[in-house]
Amino acid sequence: MxxxxxxxxxxxxxxxxxxxxxxxxxxxxxKQGETFGTAFEKSKAVWILILMIVWAVCAAxxxxxxxxxxSISFVENQQSTSTVFADFDFSYIDSEKxxxxxxxxxxxxxxxxxxxxxxxxxxxxxxxxxxxxFEKRISLKEGEKYLPNPLSKASIIVQSLSNxxxxxxxxxxxxxxxxxxxxxxIENIMGRGVLDPGEIREKPSFTFRIxxxxxxxxxxxxxxxxxPVPEEASLEISRSIARYxxxxxxxxxxxxxxxxxxxxxxxxxxxxxxxxxQMKKSAEESVSPVKVEVKRGNVIIEKGKIVDKEGIQRFQTxxxxxxxxxxxxxxxxxxVNVSIISLFxxxxxxxxLFYIHPEVIKSNQKIALVGTVIIINLVLxxxxxxxxxxxGSAFNLPPVMTSSVVPLAMTxxxxxxxxxxxxxxxxxxxxxxxxxxxxxxxFHVLICGMVISIxxxxxxxxxxxxxxxxxxxxxxxxxxxxxxxILHLWNLSEKTDLIMISxxxxxxxxILVTALSMAIIFILEMSFRISxxxxxxxxxxxxxPLLKRLQFEAPGTYHHSIVVSTLAEQAANDxxxxxxxxxxxxxFHDIGKLTTPEYFIENNMGEGNKHDDLNPRMSxxxxxxxxxxxxxLAIKYKLRKIxxxxxxxxxxxxxxxxxxxxxxxxxxxxxxxxxxxxxRYPGPLPHEKEVxxxxxxxxxxAASRTLQKPSQAKxxxxxxxxxxxxxxxxxxxxxxxxxxxxxxxxxxxxxxxTTMMHGRVTxxxxxEKEDYEDDxxxxxxxxxxxxxxxxxxxxxxxx
Numbered sequence: 001m002x003x004x005x006x007x008x009x010x011x012x013x014x015x016x017x018x019x020x021x022x023x024x025x026x027x028x029x030x031k032q033g034e035t036f037g038t039a040f041e042k043s044k045a046v047w048i049l050i051l052m053i054v055w056a057v058c059a060a061x062x063x064x065x066x067x068x069x070x071s072i073s074f075v076e077n078q079q080s081t082s083t084v085f086a087d088f089d090f091s092y093i094d095s096e097k098x099x100x101x102x103x104x105x106x107x108x109x110x111x112x113x114x115x116x117x118x119x120x121x122x123x124x125x126x127x128x129x130x131x132x133x134f135e136k137r138i139s140l141k142e143g144e145k146y147l148p149n150p151l152s153k154a155s156i157i158v159q160s161l162s163n164x165x166x167x168x169x170x171x172x173x174x175x176x177x178x179x180x181x182x183x184x185x186i187e188n189i190m191g192r193g194v195l196d197p198g199e200i201r202e203k204p205s206f207t208f209r210i211x212x213x214x215x216x217x218x219x220x221x222x223x224x225x226x227x228p229v230p231e232e233a234s235l236e237i238s239r240s241i242a243r244y245x246x247x248x249x250x251x252x253x254x255x256x257x258x259x260x261x262x263x264x265x266x267x268x269x270x271x272x273x274x275x276x277x278q279m280k281k282s283a284e285e286s287v288s289p290v291k292v293e294v295k296r297g298n299v300i301i302e303k304g305k306i307v308d309k310e311g312i313q314r315f316q317t318x319x320x321x322x323x324x325x326x327x328x329x330x331x332x333x334x335x336v337n338v339s340i341i342s343l344f345x346x347x348x349x350x351x352x353l354f355y356i357h358p359e360v361i362k363s364n365q366k367i368a369l370v371g372t373v374i375i376i377n378l379v380l381x382x383x384x385x386x387x388x389x390x391x392g393s394a395f396n397l398p399p400v401m402t403s404s405v406v407p408l409a410m411t412x413x414x415x416x417x418x419x420x421x422x423x424x425x426x427x428x429x430x431x432x433x434x435x436x437x438x439x440x441x442x443f444h445v446l447i448c449g450m451v452i453s454i455x456x457x458x459x460x461x462x463x464x465x466x467x468x469x470x471x472x473x474x475x476x477x478x479x480x481x482x483x484x485x486i487l488h489l490w491n492l493s494e495k496t497d498l499i500m501i502s503x504x505x506x507x508x509x510x511i512l513v514t515a516l517s518m519a520i521i522f523i524l525e526m527s528f529r530i531s532x533x534x535x536x537x538x539x540x541x542x543x544x545p546l547l548k549r550l551q552f553e554a555p556g557t558y559h560h561s562i563v564v565s566t567l568a569e570q571a572a573n574d575x576x577x578x579x580x581x582x583x584x585x586x587x588f589h590d591i592g593k594l595t596t597p598e599y600f601i602e603n604n605m606g607e608g609n610k611h612d613d614l615n616p617r618m619s620x621x622x623x624x625x626x627x628x629x630x631x632x633l634a635i636k637y638k639l640r641k642i643x644x645x646x647x648x649x650x651x652x653x654x655x656x657x658x659x660x661x662x663x664x665x666x667x668x669x670x671x672x673x674x675x676x677x678x679x680r681y682p683g684p685l686p687h688e689k690e691v692x693x694x695x696x697x698x699x700x701x702a703a704s705r706t707l708q709k710p711s712q713a714k715x716x717x718x719x720x721x722x723x724x725x726x727x728x729x730x731x732x733x734x735x736x737x738x739x740x741x742x743x744x745x746x747x748x749x750x751x752x753x754t755t756m757m758h759g760r761v762t763x764x765x766x767x768e769k770e771d772y773e774d775d776x777x778x779x780x781x782x783x784x785x786x787x788x789x790x791x792x793x794x795x796x797x798x799x
Contacts, residue, residue, distance in 0.1 A: 046364050051346065054371040058342035061378045062437050063334050074307045074315060082393045083303040084315060086294050088325075088440055092317035094310065097290040109283040110221045112275040113193065114211035119268040120190045126264050127183050129154035131173065137161075138170050157263045168256040172241060181244075182257075185237045186265060189228070196267040197229040211272065227269065234262040294318070296399070296440055303396055341437065349430050357423045366419060369528045370427055376520060377411045377431045385438060397501065400492060403445045404485045404505040407513040408432055409477045412453035414517050416461045417469065417532045418524065424461075428453025448484050455480050464580065466534050470514050477510030529641035536584045536640065546591050546637055556602030557593045560701060561586060563756065567697035571748040572690055575741040582690040585646035588639060589694055592630025592647065596622055602705075616663035620656045620679050627651060627681060645688070650695045651681040652731040685734040692735040693745060696723065700749050710757045716750045 074080060133155045137146045148159035161169070173179050193210055205225065210218045228236055238257035242250045292314070294300065300314050301307060353360050360366045384406050392399065412428035432449025436442050459476035463469035482503040489499045525535055542551070550558040565586035572582035597603045599610045599622045611619040630647040660679035667674045686692040699722050707714050723746055726732050737745075 043364065047367060050364065050368050050371050054374060055339070055342055055346060057375045057378055058346070058434055059335065059339045061382045062338040062342065062434060063331070064382055064438075074301060074312055076307055076309055076312055078307060080301050080303050080305055080307050080311075082301070083396045084300040084318070084393065085399045086296055086298050086300055086318060087322075087399065089294065089296050090318060090321045091291045091293050092314055093289040094292050095313065096310065097292075098287075101290055102284045102287045105283045105287045106280045108207075109280045111206060111208040112211060112217070112272040112279055113195075113208050113269040114215075114272050114275075115191070115193055115213050116268045116270050117213045119266060120187075120213065123190055123265060123268070124183070124187060126154055127186055130157060130260070130264060131179055133158040134161075134166075134169065134173060138166060157260065160263075161260070165256045165259060168253055169260065171245075172253065172257060182241060185240050186261065189233045189237055189265070190268055193227050193269040194233050194265065194267045195224065195227050195229050195269050197231070199271070200224060200229060210269065211275070230265050230267060231262065233265050234258045237261045237265070299398075303393070338437070342434070345430055345433055349426060352426050353423060356426075357420060360419060360423055365528055365530070369418065369524060369530060370415060370423065372524065372528075373411050373414050373520075374427060374431060377407065378434055380410065380516075381406050381408070381431070381435050381438065398494070398498065399439075400489065400494070401485070401498065401502045401505070402439060403442070403448050403488075404481065404502045405509055406435055406445070406449075407509065407516070408435060408445070408449035409452040409456040409473075409481075409510070410513050410517055410520075412457040413460055413473050413477075413514060414521055414524070416457035417463060417534065418521065418530055421457050421461045424457040425454050428457065444488055448481070448488075451484065452477060452481055464533050464537050466518060469534055470518060473514035473517065474511045477513060478507045479510075481510060482506040525640075531581070531640040531642050533578065533580045536580050536642075539584045539639070539643070540580070540587065546594075546633065546639075547587060549594055550591060554593050554597035554600070554603045556604075557590050557597065557600060560602050561588075561590055564589065564694065564697045564701050566756075567701060567749055567752050568690070568693045570752050571693050571697065571745045574744045574748045575689070575693075575737075577689040577693065581642060582693050584640075585643055585650075585690055585694045586697065588630075588634065588643050589646050589650045589698060590626065590630065591633050592626035592628065594633065595626065595629040599623070600626075611659075616659040616666065617678065620659040620663075623656050623659065624679075624681055642688070642690070646686075646691045646694050649684055649686040649691050650698055652685045652695060653680050653683040654729065654731060655680050685731060687734045687736060689736050689741075692732065692737055695731070696726065696745060697749065699726070700753065704753050704757060707757070710753075712750065712754045715753045715757070716746075719746050719749045719753070 129152065133149075133152065137158050140146060146159055149155040173182060191213075203224065205223065207221050207223055209221050212218060235254075235258055238254040238261060241257050242253040245253050294314065300318050301311055305311075350361065360370065385402055388397070388402050388405050389399075391397065392401070408431065409428070411431045412424045415424035415427055429450050432446050432453065435449060436446040439445050456473055456476045459472040460469055463472055485502045485506050486499055489502055521532060521534075525531060542548075547558070550561065565583045568582040568586045569579045571577075572579040593600050593603070599619075601609075604610075611622075614622070627648060627650075631644055634644045634647055655676065656679045660674070660676065663674045663679065686695045700719050703718055703722060704710065704715060707718065723742060732742075
């Protein structure tokens with residue numbers, strides 16, 4: 001087994017060495033319709049698979065958690081080791097503030113006092129009894145003595161009155177109306193309520209509400225100073241009644257009335273502890289919890305600060321909210337949501353490309369390229385967001401600065417030079433939408449990505465070399481992105497140092513994104529066989545090994561290729577095609593002639609025609625094989641696919657007319673038939689504009705060599721005849737050209753060939769000068785011969 005493997009490996013390496021030396025041909029062939037690449041290009045299953053992969057990646061990056069690592073823990077009254085920013089808006093209940101607020105509500109809730117109905121009735125009854133007893137006393141005749149009833153308080157009060165007081169009260173209570181007034185004042189004050197003086201002493205000032213005799217809670221809250229104690233109530237009643245009498249007697253009336261009322265009236269407000277507790281509990285329950293709103297991007301825990309109780313509560317609430325948003329049910333709900341959104345965005349993108357870039361939709365290769373670039377950009381965006389969260393927590397950088405490090409311009413920078421500006425700008429907008437959703441539906445990220453994608457794509461689309469590409473891309477992103485970020489942060493009133501850091505990160509973003517895009521382009525060009533102008537321009541270097549071989553081994557073909565490249569480049573420029581692509585394809589289109597350069601007339605240096613000794617069929621095989629040999633050389637030297645296509649297609653299925661006609665003439669003599677298919681190139685027909693231009697330029701340049709005394713009219717007629725012949729023969733059936741573009745190509749060819757093949761003015765000969773020059777040559781020859789003879793004599797003497 002080991003011997004078998006050793007032999008096969010040795011044979012494989014041996015064959016590779018022979019292929020490198022050109023001793024045998026390579027096994028690889030890119031023949032139309034026979035390669036895996038062709039199946040890949042046409043397969044609908046592959047087309048669907050590519051879109052499904054892009055869809056899956058879009059949904060994955062949108063649902064991927066991008067927040068900070070919340071597994072860390074903080075200790076109260078210790079310094080924080082990292083900063084935690086809020087990734088979303090949330091609120092939490094501040095227990096400490098809620099407790100303080102509820103304590104304030106309980107303390108501010110009035111006490112409940114109820115009017116003691118029995119006390120009020122007793123007071124009113126005491127007043128009525130007093131009236132009766134007082135009537136008895138003032139009704140006594142002179143010499144009679146009032147005998148009190150020891151069981152009656154009213155009787156004892158009446159017995160304690162002095163004669164002076166009795167005479168004053170007799171005036172106050174002499175009529176029934178005055179007695180009603182007296183009783184009404186007492187009922188009024190008792191209805192308002194009378195406080196116990198002892199409670200005033202215990203609580204000098206408090207607020208309370210009163211429950212009246214019917215059990216109704218009065219709405220108005222009163223202060224303790226607003227309700228009288230019995231002493232104050234007596235004074236108030238005495239003043240109220242005495243004001244109906246003359247001012248000179250008012251004072252004595254007040255004293256007399258106060259003496260009686262102070263004995264009669266008593267407190268009737270009783271503290272209701274049960275109802276007070278109930279009201280305080282209701283007040284406490286009515287206080288809503290204190291909610292603290294935390295906006296997205298706000299600091300939850302700041303590095304270097306002492307962690308307080310409120311900070312720990314805020315962090316724990318945020319962690320719980322994050323965990324609830326990442327639950328099993330929520331995960332599937334979010335997955336369905338982001339899948340629908342990404343599918344909708346892909347459909348919009350597809351509709352745009354279908355109408356603006358239909359060649360992209362029809363090519364699995366280009367769809368795969370666009371999808372791959374989008375996937376790479378989305379993955380890098382996610383990585384950049386994650387890294388920013390890590391370093392942002394370490395250096396106190398707020399999440400609002402995330403857009404300064406996300407490589408939003410990458411898709412546009414890459415696709416602008418590989419496919420086109422419009423497709424690149426729209427793909428960049430697609431990536432920006434996904435990034436905006438990743439960053440909590442950030443409108444700023446969407447606008448920033450859209451502006452950067454368009455400007456960066458415009459900046460790099462005409463880059464012809466890698467240095468220009470890097471400078472254009474880096475400058476575009478490094479100038480525009482910092483400006484957007486500075487305006488955004490300034491509008492948010494961020495600190496100046498954060499604005500400067502964001503600007504520096506944006507500049508670094510532009511440089512790194514452009515450099516990384518260049519590296520990715522190298523990989524994508526090899527993977528998808530798509531060439532950019534930058535890589536094609538490198539192949540235009542005349543020091544390329546194949547062009548150097550062509551220059552020395554087939555100089556006529558080399559000159560022909562240079563002229564064709566001039567024709568093709570000018571024509572491509574006139575019809576707004578890619579002139580660099582046309583030029584490089586022209587330079588390499590005939591490299592297959594290196595195999596047998598002497599069998600092509602442009603390389604014949606005055607020797608006999610090699611085809612004179614060959615029959616027409618053999619000659620045609622030599623001519624036809626230069627296409628196959630050219631493809632083999634292109635594969636061996638790893639030339640771009642577009643160049644291999646130009647080599648394979650530049651003759652299409654054209655007929656080698658000279659040898660075919662010669663074979664037909666010989667066939668008539670031998671009475672044999674000639675198959676036209678044997679004298680036609682295998683194809684395929686040219687398709688891309690640049691390859692079609694190379695094919696037409698090749699024919700026109702070769703045919704122009706046959707003109708005698710070429711003029712603009714002759715060249716125009718020749719070019720027009722070649723174009724008509726190609727159209728009649730169906731060689732342009734697959735060409736992406738319009739008749740208007742063919743007309744411009746014809747005008748370009750005529751103009752270029754006319755200037756190349758113009759005649760020169762015949763200069764007059766100066767015969768005297770020519771005779772003089774002949775004499776100089778003769779003199780120099782004589783001197784040279786004399787020197788040789790002397791040298792021979794010296795040599796003979798030495799011998």
